[in-house]
Amino acid sequence: MQRIAIIDGTRSPIAKGGGKLKQFQADILGAHIVRELTTRVDLPIELYDEVIMGNVSQPAHAANIARVIALRAGFPESTIASTVHRNCASGMESITDATNKIRANDGEIFLAGGVESMSNIPLLYNKEMTGFFDHLFHSKTIPQKLNTLLEFRPGFLKPVVGLMSGLTDPISGLLMGNTAEVLAKDFGISREMQDEYAVSSHQKAEAAQKAGRLAEEISPIVYDPLKGAIMVDDDGIRYGQNMKDLAKLRPFFDKRNGTVTAGNSSQISDAAAAVVLMSESKAKELGLEPLGYLSNFAYAGLDPNRMGLGPVYATDKLFKKTGITMKDIEIIELNEAFAAQVLANQTAFASDAYAKEHLGLAKALGEIDETILNVNGGGIALGHPVGMTGTRIVLHTLKELRRRNKNVGLATLCIGGGQGASLLLEVV
Numbered sequence: 034m035q036r037i038a039i040i041d042g043t044r045s046p047i048a049k050g051g052g053k054l055k056q057f058q059a060d061i062l063g064a065h066i067v068r069e070l071t072t073r074v075d076l077p078i079e080l081y082d083e084v085i086m087g088n089v090s091q092p093a094h095a096a097n098i099a100r101v102i103a104l105r106a107g108f109p110e111s112t113i114a115s116t117v118h119r120n121c122a123s124g125m126e127s128i129t130d131a132t133n134k135i136r137a138n139d140g141e142i143f144l145a146g147g148v149e150s151m152s153n154i155p156l157l158y159n160k161e162m163t164g165f166f167d168h169l170f171h172s173k174t175i176p177q178k179l180n181t182l183l184e185f186r187p188g189f190l191k192p193v194v195g196l197m198s199g200l201t202d203p204i205s206g207l208l209m210g211n212t213a214e215v216l217a218k219d220f221g222i223s224r225e226m227q228d229e230y231a232v233s234s235h236q237k238a239e240a241a242q243k244a245g246r247l248a249e250e251i252s253p254i255v256y257d258p259l260k261g262a263i264m265v266d267d268d269g270i271r272y273g274q275n276m277k278d279l280a281k282l283r284p285f286f287d288k289r290n291g292t293v294t295a296g297n298s299s300q301i302s303d304a305a306a307a308v309v310l311m312s313e314s315k316a317k318e319l320g321l322e323p324l325g326y327l328s329n330f331a332y333a334g335l336d337p338n339r340m341g342l343g344p345v346y347a348t349d350k351l352f353k354k355t356g357i358t359m360k361d362i363e364i365i366e367l368n369e370a371f372a373a374q375v376l377a378n379q380t381a382f383a384s385d386a387y388a389k390e391h392l393g394l395a396k397a398l399g400e401i402d403e404t405i406l407n408v409n410g411g412g413i414a415l416g417h418p419v420g421m422t423g424t425r426i427v428l429h430t431l432k433e434l435r436r437r438n439k440n441v442g443l444a445t446l447c448i449g450g451g452q453g454a455s456l457l458l459e460v461v
Contacts, residue, residue, distance in 0.1 A: 038316035038323035042428040044306035047267040047416040054303040055152035060095040063148035064105035066305040069252040082140030084114040087123025087147035088420040122454040124423030146307030149418035156192035210286035213371035224292035227372035228279040231297040235274035238410025297372040302416025306424035325431035325460040341374030343453020344445040359399025363439035366426040368446035369411035
């Protein structure tokens with residue numbers, strides 16, 4: 034099975050929700066990054082077979098947002114485009130969908146990516162208010178309309194927060210943060226352990242930002258043209274983050290007995306990312322030097338209440354498909370949805386008992402070497418724009434492999450609703 038060449042990729046800076054990129058709807062933000070990438074890659078835009086974009090909170094004004102992004106970015110009308118949605122793995126789904134199409138000879142050159150403007154997830158009318166409007170619209174006479182207006186109550190104006198609805202699993206009824214609380218209890222993960230992990234994420238991200246490692250994958254964006262203000266760096270990283278400051282935060286999801294706080298969880302953010310893909314043979318034919326290759330991938334399902342363990346289940350499937358073991362992996366990007374979730378995965382990967390009971394294996398998948406895990410920080414420090422993150426960690430894994438002169442990387446994440454995704458990446 035032929036490897037898929039990832040020719041190049043880029044992303045926007047990741048902005049804190051409600052911050053510098055809040056004025057950009059997802060289609061505008063995505064178009065900016067797609068345009069930047071096609072400008073950098075030395076290919077006529079007419080050669081692209083399709084644009085595939087992952088997006089979770091798809092805006093009402095931009096149905097099939099991938100098509101809107103493609104046209105805004107300058108693709109010809111003849112270029113097809115499709116939008117994919119697999120919650121937190123949407124940015125990976127775009128890449129693996131393109132991979133499947135290439136391997137099925139259903140196109141040769143694809144642009145894939147992910148975008149999310151979490152700042153622009155709307156407030157919605159509740160059922161009482163929509164019922165009131167429906168009654169009012171169907172009132173024919175003035176007396177009927179007056180009687181309907183008298184039915185109005187101030188409570189009708191209480192909005193449904195789209196962001197919170199989207200982060201709530203309808204099957205388990207749990208907010209994603211509450212699923213992290215489940216894992217903290219299952220694995221005996223303390224508040225202190227979670228805060229220590231969060232501090233580490235910020236420290237690593239701070240060091241990476243100061244060293245310019247993150248800048249290598251970022252395309253700056255003008256966010257205030259009148260002032261000439263340009264965003265060049267991720268702005269969620271808290272320099273000098275420490276345990277004392279994190280200890281001041283109260284549990285957010287389980288306010289009585291919980292340990293998961295805003296400080297040891299990923300941040301609400303806005304960002305876009307994209308990559309260009311083709312078969313390895315096509316890259317050689319065109320004389321292009323790829324950034325790296327997607328060798329194989331796997332998705333897996335699991336208990337929605339414990340969705341954070343998705344990387345364990347997906348990596349198990351990936352190892353079975355490829356014969357790769359943990360000893361072969363030289364860099365790991367495991368998305369930091371929550372500190373508790375990452376710590377639970379570390380324990381589960383290394384546990385013979387967990388492997389036997391839940392995966393049907395004779396022994397553990399293998400202990401994760403912390404020196405190769407999320408080496409430049411992750412979602413806790415950088416942010417987690419849900420539709421974009423999957424693309425970001427693929428791009429970042431390849432960049433870091435090249436920096437370290439290593440070859441094999443694992444990009445993996447948990448998926449709200451009880452799934453996991455794992456991609457095997459190579460640079461040689």
